[in-house]
Amino acid sequence: MNLSGTIDFRPKLLSTLSNYSLSRFKDDLIAGIVVGIVALPLAIAFGIASGVSPTIGLITAIIGGFLVSACGGNSVQIGGPTGAFIVIVYSIIQNYGLQGLAIATLMAGMILILLGLFHLGTVIKFIPYPIVVGFTSGIALTIFSTQINDFFGLGLTDVPSEFLSKWGVYLANFGNIDPVTLGVGLASLAVIIITPKISRKLPGSLIAIVLITAVVYILSNAVPGIHVETIGDRFGALSTDIPTPEGFDLSMNTINLLLPSAFTIAILCAIESLLSATVADGVTGSRTNSNTELIGQGIANIVVPFFGGIPVTGAIARTMTNITNGGRTPVAGIVHTLVLLLIFLFLMPLINLVPMSCLAAVLIVVSYNMSGWRTVVGIFKAPKSDISVLVVTFLLTVIFDLTIAIEIGLLLAIILFLRRVMENTQIRVYSEQLDVAEGTEATAHEVLDVAPGVEVYEIDGPFFFGVATKFDEMMRTSMGNVPAVRIIRMRRVPFIDATGVHNLELLIRSSQKVGIHIVLSGVNDQVRQTLIKSHIDDLVGHDHICDHITKAVAMANRIAESRRASLNRSVANA
Template sequence: MNLFEFKPIILSTLKNYNRKIFAADLLSGVIVGIVALPLAIAFAIASGVSPEKGIITAIVAGVIISALGGSKVQIGGPTGAFIVIIYGIIQQYGIEGLTIATLMAGAFLILFGILHLGTIIKYIPYPIVVGFTSGIAVTIFTTQVKDLFGLSIQNMPSDFIEKWITYIRNFSTIDPWSATVGIVSVLIIIVMPRISKKIPGSLIAIILMTVAALLLKQFLGVHSIETIGDRFSISNQLPSAQVPQITWQTIKGLVSPAVTIAILGAIESLLSATVADGVIGEHHNSNTELIAQGVANLASPLFGGIPATGAIARTMTNINNGGKTPIAGIVHAAVLLLIFFFFMPLAKYIPMACLAGVLVVVSYGMCGWRSFKELMNNPWSDVSVLLITFFLTIIFDLTVAIEVGLIIACLLFMRRMAETTDVKVIMDEIDPNKEVDINTSNIEHLTIPKGVEVYEINGPYFFGAGNSFEEIMATFGDRPKVRIIRMRKVPFVDSTGIHNLKNLCTMSQKEGIKIVLSGVNAKVQETLYKSGFDQLIGRENICSHINIALDRASEIVADV
């Protein structure tokens, strides 16, 4: 798909759109908008920005992802997965640095879509996804302990271990009222689905705990429950678009976190869309979805927003409430816009402990402890990737975790690929009944002529195969006149494999040994010709099957 083939799925869904579908989308959009409200506020505050930035992100990104995306039911907005990295970027580079990093991530996401990387990103190793998702969940929980219990801590360290040491040392400063609000909020969110699955427990918890905090303050003189208004000044005015001052030096410094935002956003959005596909029985367009995510992350920071992606919980809420098309996602953004204009000033009364309770439940949902436990029973290579990614996420940061996790996964993948390629030696005779590349007419057996050795490569021919050849050939004392290399089971050959093959041929020629290739498929043959390999050994020595290769070897032996 190139950029001109970019086709948002909304175009096809509107062709047969009717009043009945709109009614379903409208109802679902309103419910999803209400569900998204407390999450947008909580994610923004936990990320280190003011609460209205979370809602602005949900509005701007929500509209764009639904209007331009490749999924019928995807709902976009801020998510918990970004909390850790956003907070880290703000601490190091400030709000302007976050804006630039998000813009860069948007450009990367668009590039991912144009380069057809949508299908590839979905195959990032599962242990890495579980490792950093679980690590993010633990980190989010850790950041909320102070507000959940109302601890009096002036200077909060950023390091994970130091945070817990500080919590333990200062736990005696717990505020009973704030702790009660936080714990009751968690209980309401847990119990609410048993009463009604349509009404979001987080919204009910926020309403009840806000009213409770106001009553406690008004009639009992309880002033220790910190609210959003005590920490932030809240505005319901939409900011005008502003482009930050971007320098080359800033871009170089923010490449790593920007790539992390892009990869994380791509993984989460495509995972959400894939889960949705399984429920509604449809198929999303991965590359179109990535381009939409990229455009959303280009637009959101210009209006003061933060990174956005597809949100699994809100997407499932959309499906469960009857959302049929991307119109539901646009309605959800419109609902948030109305709430932003008319009710945003009331957000200043929401207790911080209540928002901490919301995020504690979110972190539990993210942790995936069951998946983590199951992966611990897998091969040691998967377990090592899982644990390294997990501990790097919580001890260092998500950027380091993803980079190191991907490097380890790639190394393990290359090792496994090398293990799948083996080289064997065929002695004396070849049984035609066990071979698929032999012309078996009037042939009972094939005898390998004296002075000829036959080697067979099973699997892709790349860096590992050349070493296997050297090790096997070193075990034979006598030098043959011809070496036949059977490649019927080689699906592809890369540049490293060609380089090793050329080295093998060069060394053999120095020893007076001719090389003949057998069973080379059309794709591999074309690759060899493009590299000039046929000029090294002669095109007549690249044979389509073993019969021809043996005849050619006999000719060479007779001529020597």
């Protein structure tokens, strides 16, 4: 984490426009139009599934998508509402209302900007993969479960939000399936699945919506008694007016209440947007500025709530659509938002006709693609610790809450990481002889004679709180044997934390009380600076911190010989 460096905010749009050309604009224009068409049904579906209206889904895609492209650190990133947020957004609305969602999204935007300002863009990428897969698969199953009512036409109006209770209600009401609604859903599903087999450039979800909506409209007018619930039936006539910005009341109580949800939104946004950017970089050969991308995502999530929008992040599917259709600059992302804006202003009455079961089919396909079941199967061949993290995160996401899942999943990953580091960090003890080149690739070996009364302890790994405790326990068990000198060899210690310094200080003081000298060997510059700031050099003695083991052994041997000579004189005088 860099708290003192310069602000790393350099939007890709600015560098792109400096050498932009007409031919590049033509490519971006075509890609932007295609992505806008692909994004339309997804924005509507994600808005409805999140518990808001289709209008809000489109507004989020328009405003949020524009800001992600204009302020982000990736050239081809397409921003907007995504399936990953459906669960958390729906939960926040259920518990705290739309204003609670707006405040949580605003705070999430601020957290994202802070992550970017503190240069934490690269750190986010190191969140363990089993956690990402666990909660992504959990979200996929949760999204699928939310679409059963609309897909089968069960007609339920008060479905529980909890996963197990929800399926209990479904199973109790499966006798109320509406065959016509189910037929529309299955037909939509078939169109979405078959379309890519004809051409991968055709947006299957959009073709399904246009085709199935037209068929349902014709049949409902031609055949009496046939009716399938549409967006207009559920939400009424959709507005074509862009909402005016609105404020909301903030208080410390509200902030404390919504901070965990805001943290979850921020982490989800950071993970998904940087994952999308990484995939895009692999295809285009470009390089994302991770910190700028986080700041851009933060700006989008700060602005969108004032217009009633839901959280925004980078969308992998839409970003890849942009790339495959020739988009290479943020201009394509901006064009895609303009396409959505034109649809919003002039075609919203047609969106009222879209059947809800058709949108359910779109989200069922989205949930299948999110599930990553092949990846899950692959992780089950990994170590048991990775499997346990995945399973726990998955179950917590599905059965309890995404916020809890991320928090506990991260905690589990940290604990398992610390355990692995402690298991791999070795503490060796030497006496009598020491091979200087042991543990290196050197072919020439220099063996040092260690005088009686000298012990060498080598720490192989970071000297942080877990290892410090392990080292302290080893030293305590050997306190019965009182040598003249203890050498602590630290050539393989890349860093030392506060607990390591504290335990080292206690060791030095307790050793000095019984007349044992402590000599530190192979201390690198970073560790040396930490020891100097903690005044360990004053405590142990400046000359007792050596840069090489030969110097440390020579000093220790002299001290031990001097001790023996002194004892021999005392015995002779007695």
